[in-house]
Amino acid sequence: MSRRWLHGCAWGLRARLLFTFGLLCVVTAAAVAGGMYVQARNAILQRTQDAAVQAMTSSLEAAFPLRSASPGPAELDEIAGTVVDGNSSAVAVYHGARSTAGLDPAVIPAELRSAVARSRIAWQRVVWQGSPVLIIGTPLLIVDRDRTSRASGIEVYTARSLLAEQRSVDGLAASAWLTGGAALAFAVTLALLATRGVLRPVRELGRAARLLGEGELRTRVAVRGADELADLARTFNGTAAELERHVEQLRAMEADARRFVADVSHELRTPLAALVAVAEVLDEEATRLPEPAGRAAGLVSQEALNLTGLVNDLIEISRFDAGVAALAANEVDLAELVGATLQSRGWSESVQTELAPAVTARLDPRRVDVILANLVGNALRHGEPPVSVRLRADPHRIVVEVRDHGPGLDDAVLPHVFDRFYKANAARARSEGSGLGLAIARENALLHRGDLTVTNAPDGGALFTLRLPRRTHAPDGGPR
Amino acid sequence: MKLGGGSRVLLIEDDPAVREGLELALTLHGYRVRAAASGEKGLALLRAEAPDVVVLDLMLPGIDGFEVCRRIRAGGEVAIIMLTARGDDLDVVAGLEVGADDYVVKPVQPRVLEARLRAVLRRVGRDQAEVERHGELTIDRAGLTVAHDGVPVRLAPTELRLLLELSGTPGRVHSRQQLLESVWEHGYFGDSRLVDACVQRLRAKIEKDSTAPVYVQTVRGFGYRFGPV
Numbered sequence: 001m002s003r004r005w006l007h008g009c010a011w012g013l014r015a016r017l018l019f020t021f022g023l024l025c026v027v028t029a030a031a032v033a034g035g036m037y038v039q040a041r042n043a044i045l046q047r048t049q050d051a052a053v054q055a056m057t058s059s060l061e062a063a064f065p066l067r068s069a070s071p072g073p074a075e076l077d078e079i080a081g082t083v084v085d086g087n088s089s090a091v092a093v094y095h096g097a098r099s100t101a102g103l104d105p106a107v108i109p110a111e112l113r114s115a116v117a118r119s120r121i122a123w124q125r126v127v128w129q130g131s132p133v134l135i136i137g138t139p140l141l142i143v144d145r146d147r148t149s150r151a152s153g154i155e156v157y158t159a160r161s162l163l164a165e166q167r168s169v170d171g172l173a174a175s176a177w178l179t180g181g182a183a184l185a186f187a188v189t190l191a192l193l194a195t196r197g198v199l200r201p202v203r204e205l206g207r208a209a210r211l212l213g214e215g216e217l218r219t220r221v222a223v224r225g226a227d228e229l230a231d232l233a234r235t236f237n238g239t240a241a242e243l244e245r246h247v248e249q250l251r252a253m254e255a256d257a258r259r260f261v262a263d264v265s266h267e268l269r270t271p272l273a274a275l276v277a278v279a280e281v282l283d284e285e286a287t288r289l290p291e292p293a294g295r296a297a298g299l300v301s302q303e304a305l306n307l308t309g310l311v312n313d314l315i316e317i318s319r320f321d322a323g324v325a326a327l328a329a330n331e332v333d334l335a336e337l338v339g340a341t342l343q344s345r346g347w348s349e350s351v352q353t354e355l356a357p358a359v360t361a362r363l364d365p366r367r368v369d370v371i372l373a374n375l376v377g378n379a380l381r382h383g384e385p386p387v388s389v390r391l392r393a394d395p396h397r398i399v400v401e402v403r404d405h406g407p408g409l410d411d412a413v414l415p416h417v418f419d420r421f422y423k424a425n426a427a428r429a430r431s432e433g434s435g436l437g438l439a440i441a442r443e444n445a446l447l448h449r450g451d452l453t454v455t456n457a458p459d460g461g462a463l464f465t466l467r468l469p470r471r472t473h474a475p476d477g478g479p480r
Numbered sequence: 481m482k483l484g485g486g487s488r489v490l491l492i493e494d495d496p497a498v499r500e501g502l503e504l505a506l507t508l509h510g511y512r513v514r515a516a517a518s519g520e521k522g523l524a525l526l527r528a529e530a531p532d533v534v535v536l537d538l539m540l541p542g543i544d545g546f547e548v549c550r551r552i553r554a555g556g557e558v559a560i561i562m563l564t565a566r567g568d569d570l571d572v573v574a575g576l577e578v579g580a581d582d583y584v585v586k587p588v589q590p591r592v593l594e595a596r597l598r599a600v601l602r603r604v605g606r607d608q609a610e611v612e613r614h615g616e617l618t619i620d621r622a623g624l625t626v627a628h629d630g631v632p633v634r635l636a637p638t639e640l641r642l643l644l645e646l647s648g649t650p651g652r653v654h655s656r657q658q659l660l661e662s663v664w665e666h667g668y669f670g671d672s673r674l675v676d677a678c679v680q681r682l683r684a685k686i687e688k689d690s691t692a693p694v695y696v697q698t699v700r701g702f703g704y705r706f707g708p709v
Contacts, residue, residue: 269565270495273587277501280590281508308587326569330656330672331701340668365657369669 013202014195021191022184029180037176041169045162049123049134052088052160056136057121059083060156071154073100079140079156088160094153103135103159112137112157119151125162132162201229205236217244262318268311272304279304313436317420320443327364327447329471334359334391334398341372342389351376352388359393361470367444368468371452374441375402375464382406383462397450397470403463408456417454418442487601490531491515492522492548493563494540498586502535505590511597519548526552532601533559535593536580538571546578553579559600559637563588576677581638582664583674599665600637612647615709617686617695619647628686638663639682642675646696646706655703679704 011019059082071079076092076099083090084102091103098105107128115122116137123136140154204221211219219240223233283301286294319325335355342348372389379387383404390401409417416422421435445452450468457463489511493499496517503513514529516522519540526534534552538545549560562575562583572583581600584593612619618627624640626633635643641663646654654662660670663678679698683690697705 266565269586270498274495274497274501276587277498277505277590281501281504284508305589308589311587328672337668344667344669366669366671 014199017195018188018191021187025184025187029183033176033180037172040172044165044169048162048165052134053121053123053136056083056138056158060138060140073097079154083156083158088158090156090158093155103157107159108135108137108157116155132166134160134162198229201233205233208236212240217247258318258321261314265311265314265318272308272311275304276308310434313434313440316440317436317443325447329362329364331360331362332365334361337365337368338372338389338391341369345373347376347380350380350387352386354388355391356393359391359398361398361468363448363468367447371441371444371466374437378438379404398468400466401463403457403461405461408460409462414454485510487511487533488529488531489513489597490522490525490529490534492519492534492540493537494518502590509590509594519543522548523551531558533561533597535561535563537563538575546574549575549578549580553636557634557636561596561600573673576673579636579681581636614647614695614707633685635685638678642678643682646704650707651705653699653703653705659703
């Protein structure tokens with residue numbers, strides 16, 4: 001059942017409707033026209049036969065009484081002559097003898113002859129020389145004085161052409177075909193109109209639903225008429241309006257939330273600036289302070305720096321959200337850039353590098369530095385050594401891979417690595433860094449029209465892959 | 481710890497806590513700090529104290545930081561470091577255009593600010609070389625003066641240092657990164673807009689037509705070159 005349904009679904013709605021309409025029309029036309037044809041044909045033939053038989057018996061009665069019980073050819077000719085009229089021929093047969101002219105006895109089928117031999121009037125339609133012929137055979141009976149009758153042995157056959165009847169039956173059939181064909185054409189036209197009437201709104205709804213799915217939330221369809229399709233269109237419009245309202249609400253809420261974060265971050269900046277300034281003073285004096293004030297001072301100083309990092313990251317990401325982050329692209333040697341990133345953070349010794357030489361690309365070195373620092377810092381903090389950075393390039397893009405050799409990331413964690421504030425381990429209340437580092441790294445990659453992805457290396461360890469377009473084809477902007 | 485060597489710093493910052501915090505920290509680093517809460521007070525102190533460097537917040541009540549910067553530049557060649565809010569890129573560009581030598585982003589760690597202060601305060605090495613002539617430009621490396629067509633040109637500290645750096649090796653191309661390291665003492669990831677803005681200001685002062693520069697020429701995609709004149 002389900003398979004047949006699926007099969008049905010493989011046809012379009014239009015094809016199915018057309019097929020159904022056509023089939024319905026053919027079946028109806030065939031039933032009506034066929035039935036009428038058969039009935040009319042039978043009626044025509046029956047009437048012809050009845051009339052012919054009637055005419056034959058009445059003319060034979062006129063030939064009675066027979067002049068001899070064993071007639072010669074002349075008498076047989078006479079008998080045959082009495083039953084012939086304008087459009088029939090006849091033959092009278094008596095044992096071996098026959099009347100001289102008229103119907104050739106060879107035409108008479110054997111069954112007809114045997115039926116007549118059993119003293120019955122019989123008739124049969126045969127095709128002779130390509131045209132239909134009705135052959136009627138009758139035995140001549142002898143009525144005795146005691147009113148019993150017996151066969152005289154004389155048989156009379158007439159053949160009557162059915163050409164005229166055939167023609168009118170053919171005419172009937174032709175008109176049945178014609179009517180059926182016209183009805184079919186009409187039905188197909190109607191079906192086409194009907195399917196178009198049904199399909200246009202269906203197609204419109206489909207297009208609208210697709211647009212809606214693509215995010216065109218203002219999409220509506222025109223409501224025509226008052227049928228089920230109009231109901232469907234109204235329902236669709238209602239749903240779309242509701243969806244639009246909800247999405248707008250959510251967007252507004254999200255924009256509010258992001259603006260709030262941006263505002264809070266900006267507001268935090270000034271007190272934080274004071275705090276950071278003082279924290280360093282505290283930090284430098286901490287060794288001279290008595291315990292526990294010294295340790296407290298150290299903590300305050302450290303946390304002020306952490307808070308600064310967090311606020312800076314929040315401001316950075318809110319700039320991405322607001323779409324105001326800008327690229328300051330420069331022609332840069334990638335190996336030099338990676339080296340500078342590692343060196344400026346004191347990581348040169350702890351990170352293995354495999355850097356293709358003389359790879360240049362047009363990109364924002366400070367943003368790429370942010371990406372690399374996040375990836376390498378992450379690998380050093382959370383992964384296992386050795387941490388490696390590999391640089392490859394083809395004519396269109398550069399690929400930087402950063403990996404460690406630890407156990408890698410959980411499959412459940414992988415899709416969320418670039419989420420904001422995502423904590424792989426819920427037990428770890430606060431990680432080093434703001435929790436925004438990888439999100440910012442990814443935003444920076446996207447800003448370059450590149451991407452940043454993560455997988456687990458086949459032989460263990462998390463593998464981050466940064467792909468950036470080179471865009472070095474400006475004729476006068478290329479490297480020397 | 482007395483890194484500042486007694487250099488005089490004028491701090492113009494309206495937020496009292498930030499002002500006091502930076503004052504404490506810079507004093508600890510060995511600077512003599514005078515602080516002003518507004519642009520007007522800062523300009524008054526500038527005339528009275530003749531500081532070596534001005535640390536200038538851009539967001540000020542009354543006359544704003546840009547205007548203060550413009551007025552300081554109109555009156556002299558003291559080094560100026562802007563305090564800008566993070567992410568306000570337009571402020572950075574605008575500040576550099578009106579003559580700031582360098583900038584730091586708030587909230588700033590005092591040690592970072594101190595490193596920048598040291599860089600802008602670094603004395604340009606005077607040598608006994610002859611006075612150089614490049615076309616109509618005269619550079620006196622001993623007296624640290626520059627004249628164009630006989631008329632003295634007043635250059636801000638970084639402008640002078642950039643010109644000396646470029647003209648020291650005429651015809652050689654300097655990348656922005658190299659200039660950031662040698663002139664600003666920034667690392668590899670310094671902001672190349674500092675170089676571009678400084679070059680623009682320098683051209684405005686020494687070139688006849690700064691859209692068709694003769695002395696400081698751009699090498700597209702790589703950096704800058706002095707000459708050939």
